[in-house]
Amino acid sequence: MFAEAKDAKELIEFAPGGDIQSTLQAFFKERSTSVENVPVKRLRRPKLIFENTFRLEPKKPFVSSRVEPIVNKTLEEFLENVKYNSKTVHSLGAHIAEKIRNRVVALEYDR
Numbered sequence: 643m644f645a646e647a648k649d650a651k652e653l654i655e656f657a658p659g660g661d662i663q664s665t666l667q668a669f670f671k672e673r674s675t676s677v678e679n680v681p682v683k684r685l686r687r688p689k690l691i692f693e694n695t696f697r698l699e700p701k702k703p704f705v706s707s708r709v710e711p712i713v714n715k716t717l718e719e720f721l722e723n724v725k726y727n728s729k730t731v732h733s734l735g736a737h738i739a740e741k742i743r744n745r746v747v748a749l750e751y752d753r
Contacts, residue, residue, distance in 0.1 A: 700752035712745045 720738050 702750065702752050704751050708749065709746055713742055716742050716745065 716738060720734070720741070724734070
């Protein structure tokens with residue numbers, strides 16, 4: 643009955659008596675296929691290929707000639723009037739290292 647109709651638009655023209663709903667139901671019932679006997683094929687995800695996103699060279703390379711004066715100035719600032727004391731040297735060294743690190747980090751080198 644519906645062999646001539648290819649889609650729902652053409653089917654409306656064939657609707658007997660203007661009952662479109664029952665005609666559409668009959669059309670799709672006739673066209674539906676049973677999925678019981680259809681073999682199921684497992685779908686594989688496509689293999690993803692990514693480009694490298696890391697840089698081998700920094701955008702702003704480390705320049706030791708800019709860091710040396712910072713290190714020297716910091717050491718002179720903290721060690722100018724200090725005498726060696728085995729009990730306080732450890733914490734003083736850690737404090738100096740932290741100050742130098744903070745000042746070098748302020749230069750905003752990449753690595």
